[in-house]
Amino acid sequence: MKLNFSRRPAWVPGPMTLFLLAFLQVAGAESVTIPGTTVAMEPPPGFSVSDRFSGLENRETGSTMMIVELPADAYQEMASVMATVESASKAWASRGVAITGVARIYAHGSEIPIATGTQTAGGRTMTKYMALFGGDKTVLVSLNVRNPPDITQAHAEGIMASITLRHAPSLEDEIAALPFTFRTVEPFHVDQVLGGSNVLLTITESPDPSGMSPVVVITRALEPADSSDPAVIGERLIRGTTGFQSLEIADQASVSFAGDNGHYLKAVVDGRTAIQFLNMPDDRRYIRLVAMGETAAMQQVLPAVDEIARSVRVAD
Secondary structure: OOOOOEEEEOOOOOOOOOOOOOOOOOOOOOOEEOOOOOEEEOOOOOOEEOOOOOEEEOOOOOOEEEEEEEEHHHHHHHHHHOOOHHHHHHHHHHHOEEEEEEEEEEEOOEEEEEEEEEEEEOOEEEEEEEEEEEOOEEEEEEEEEOOHHHOOHHHHHHHHHOOEEOOOOOHHHHHHOOOEEOOOOOOOEEEEEEOOOEEEEEOOOOOOOOOOOOEEEEEEOOOOOOOOOHHHHHHHHHHOOOOOOOOEEEEEEEEEEOOEEEEEEEEEEOOEEEEEEEEOOOOOOOEEEEEEEEHHHHHHHHHHHHHHHHHOEEOO
């Protein structure tokens, strides 16, 4: 099958809006649907559907193709991020990604921005190709190449051009595709699944923008951490949580979490409390539960948070 697409330099829009991902990858192959996502595509040679995250992986080379899905209304902000090297660099610098170029291709009647860069994770440097798609969901596809000569820029663009989007899966299907299991406990309910590896639980109909209403977020890391010490990684993560940069650690201890030894941390700042449980499996892709909200409100939901935490397990 021949892929037909065109490419031109990126255009520059008006003032950029930095969209931060909180909590915030061929010819002749058959198209596959990535479980729990809206994405269908032709896998590159050697890649198969991953059972560790939403996307594809080449187990021999370690290269991956990861799918992150956000609400549809995030597209314009993300498109602004992907508009220039400068705007993309600003957005991804904190994640250790050095952006080297931004371009656009055209496929299936749509314009697809692609940012290229490098990232070091787990002691290894990879080349990244990140493409943005709009549909029922805003879709960011990240192709992470461990051995750059295996996939060139032109090849990466052809892979991205093979992607098509279908209608969004049900919330139940998204939950079933998560790389972990858990149980909801009232007053919490599942609000949404983000990126195929995060789930947000709230007690309100939608997340409270003030950050005062208690929420629970459960995350399975996509990449290995640079430390196997859950206390070190746990403190780094909680200090990187929006609104908790200047936190005071009120308590921490070794606990059982996600079926193994884990780390518990309690932090407070400006009338808000965060409770975090973290486990570091052998693959160093941490499993994390963090609950946060106004301190008095958090006190009322702590029994539910503890019960949810006890139910979390890494999927087989």
